[in-house]
Amino acid sequence: MSLKDPTDVPQAEELGFDLIVAQGWEAGGHRGGPGDTGETQLHTVNLVRVIRSRAGLLIVAAGGIMDADDAREVLAAGADAVACGSAFLRTTEAGTADVHKEALGSPAGTVVTRCFTGRSARALTTAWTERHCEGAPAAYPQVHFATAPLRAHGKATGNPERVHLWAGAGHARARTGPAAAVARGILEHLG
Secondary structure, rough: OOOOOHHHHHHHOOOOOOOEEEEEEOEEEOOOOOOOOOOOOOOOHHHHHHHHHHHOOOOEEEOOOEEEHHHHHHHOOOOOOOEOHHHHOOOOOOOOHHHHHHHHHHOOOOEEEEEOOOOOOOEOHHHHHHHHHOOOOOOOOOOHHHHHHHHHHHHHHHHHHHHHOOOOOOOHOOOOOOOHHHHHHHHHOOO
């Protein structure tokens, strides 16, 4: 079960799940879990600590884990494992669109917005997010279908201002090259 809110822990235990994926606020892409309040959530390390204090289930920490230092921090907080997403978006094997890969290397900030799909998701800040983030409705999948042609056109023309550039808060530290090399780099420095 994917959780972003520690109050969902009893539900996970009741349903008999073996583990919890604790998605912290830093995570890129859509917010996991059963609800979408649009509100700020706990950072990964704090979410792991709270869940660990409430549950004996295995915890996989996700969100903002880009390197061995990040992994070490959430493991010390009580995670049993880590999941890295944005750390692999620029790798050779990733199916990330070229326009997206290029934008990930920029120092742009990120924002959690509903303006692309109607569900809260962390993306790179662009003129589109700045213009439409504030009033974007919680209307998934309707917003997704309404913006799909715009996003497809942005990918086809290489215009990052029209693409949903999902990215975790640490996106600028994503490495290029083979995914195996990125994984090895994290594991070898994890110690």
